[in-house]
Amino acid sequence: MMAQHPASGAASVGGSVVPASAVPPILEVREIGKSYGPFRALHGVSTSVGAGEVLCVLGDNGAGKSTFIKILSGAHRHSEGELLANGTPRSFASPRDALDLGIATVYQDLAVVPLMPVWRNFFLGAELTRGVGPFRRLAVRAMRTITQQQLATMGIDLADVDQPIGTLSGGERQSVAIARAIYFGAKVVILDEPTSSLGVKQAGVVLKYIAQARDRGLGVVFITHNPHHAYLVGDRFLLLKRGTSLGNFTKREITIEEMTRLMAGGAELEALAHEMERAENPERAEHPECEAGLNPDNPRRA
C-alpha cells in the first residue's frame, strides 16, 4: 500500500522537482483534446502526474476542467492527443478501464449513503464475506477494523466507525472517500472540486489528507477553482481557460498572485475593478485594497 515508486520520495521532498526521467509518470497527457461535435471543449493540453505528486488543475467555470476529468477517469474518450499511463499509450472505453489501472475518481457527491455506517460505506459494493452458500455473511469485524486502520493511516481518528457517515463533517466525508479509493488500489486519485462546498476549516482538513495521500506515494489530481487551496498542496499547476492550457507550471515557476491573475482573466479583471471603483460610492477610492475584494477568497490567507 505504501510508496512503491522510488521517485516518490524525491518528488514530495523537492516539491517542484520532476521525478527522475527513468520512471515514467503514472499518468501523462500530451496535446490532449476532446470535441463534442463541432464544439471543442478541450484542446492541446499537456501535463503529467507522478507518484507522490499533486497536480492541481485550475480554471474558472467552463474552462474545461470537467472534460479533463472525464478523459482521465475514462468517462469520455479523448479525440486528440495522447494519454499515457505508466508510459504506455491508452484509450479508456469506460471508468472500469481507468480503475483497473489504479486511476480512481472521487466525485463531488462522493458516492456515499449518509444514513449508513462509515464502515458499510467504506466497503459498499466490495463487501468482504465469510462462509459459503446460504451462510455466506459479511465479515463485519474485519471490515470495521480495516476501515478504522485505513482512516487512521490517513490521520482520521474516528471515535466510532459505526456512526452514520452523514454525521461526519464535509471534510471528513471527503477524506473517507479518498481513503476508500486508496484502499481499493488507486495509484492516482482524481479529486473533483473536493473543497468547493466546504468552509475554511473543513477545506483545511481535506487539504491535509491530500498531503497525506501524496506522502503515501500516490499521485493526486486536484481539480479546483481556488488558487489558495491549490498553492498549499500543489507540486504542479495546470491552468485551463476556455478549453486550452494557459500553461503548466511547477511551484517554483509561478506565484499565487500570477496564478490568480491568469485564472481570473488578468487584464479583464483589472478593467472590471477600475470600472466598479468609479461606479460605486467615491469614498471607496480612498481604500485601494478594496480591489482585493473581487477575489473569491481573501488573499491574506495565503
Place this chain on the structure above:
Amino acid sequence: MTLAAGAVTDERVTRTSPARTLLRRPEVGAAVAALAVFIFFSVFTQAFLTPAGVSTWLYSASLFGIMAVAVALLMIGGEFDLSAGAMTGTTGLIVGVITTEWGVNIWLALGIALAVALAIGAANAYIVMKTGLPSFIVTLATFFILQGVNLAVTKLITGTVSIQGMSDVSGFEQVKVFFGSSFPFLGMNVKISIVWWFAVTLVATWVLLRTRAGNWIFAVGGQVTSARQVGLPVMKVKLGLFMTTAGAGWLVGMLQLFDVSTVQATTGIGQEFIYIICAVVGGCLLTGGYGSAVGAALGALIYGMTLQGIVFAQWDNNWLKAFLGVMLLLAVLVNRTVRRQVGIR
C-alpha cells in the same frame, strides 16, 4: 451548516457509550411502546395475560408481522407496495377457486398462486424502475386492479364472494400442517403462523444486517445515485424486494386460507396501510434507507396486542384506529429527529 457540524465533531471528547449505541437502533422506540402496551393491557384486563389471551394476540400480530417485515425491507429499499394487502386475498382466492371449482391438485395450486404473486411483484418492480414513477402510484394501481379482479373473477367463477368447501379438497389436511396447524406450548395453543412470523423476522434481520444484499438494500433506499456509482445492481435489488413482498403476501394468504378453510373476495383490502404503519412504528423512514425487520415485527406486535386488548377491555373497537393514528404520528416525529441527527438535508 458545514462549519457548525465540523465544530461539534472536532470537540468530541467522549467515546460512544453503550446506551447511545442502543438508542441508535431503529427499533428502540417500538420496543418501548410494545412494553408499555403490554403492561397496560396486562394490568387493565383479565384475559390479556392468560394463555388463551396471549395466543390470540400473538396470532393477530403474526399475520400482520409477516407482511410488515416484508414491507419494511421494501421501504428500507426506498419503495412502497400498496398492493400487499390485496395480494393476501388474491393468492388465497387462486388456491380456493382452482382447487374447489376445477379440482386442481392442492400442491400445484399453491405453486400457481406463488408464481402469480411473484409475477405481480416483478411487474410492480419493472414498471416502477423502467418508468421512474413513484412506487406509491404504481402499486396503488395494482391494488385497485387486484381488488377488482378478486371480486369480479370470484363471482364469475363461483357465483359468490367467498370460497366454500375448501376442507373437502383432497390433501387439505396435509397442507394444513404447514399453514393452519397449531401446537401446545407453555399452556398456550400456538398457531403455526407465529412460528412463520418469527422465522421471517429472523431471516430478514440476517439478510439486512449480515449479507451483501442487505447492505445493498440500505444503499439503494438511502442514496440511489451513490449505489449506482459504486456499481450496485439497483434493478435486481428492487426486483427482489417487490417479489419478496409479493411472496410474503402469498404466505399470509395461505396462512389465512388454511386456518379458517375459507377466504373472502375482500380479504386483505385496507390492510396495506397497516403494514406500512407497523413498519414506520418499527423505525422505518418513509424516505427509505433506514429501518429494521425486528422493529416492523414489534410494530405488528403493538398492533396485535392493541387489537385484542381493546376487545378484552370491552371498549368500542373504533378506538383502535385512533390509537393507530396516534402511534403513527409519534413514530414519524421520532423518525424525523433521527434524520436530523444524521444531518440529512
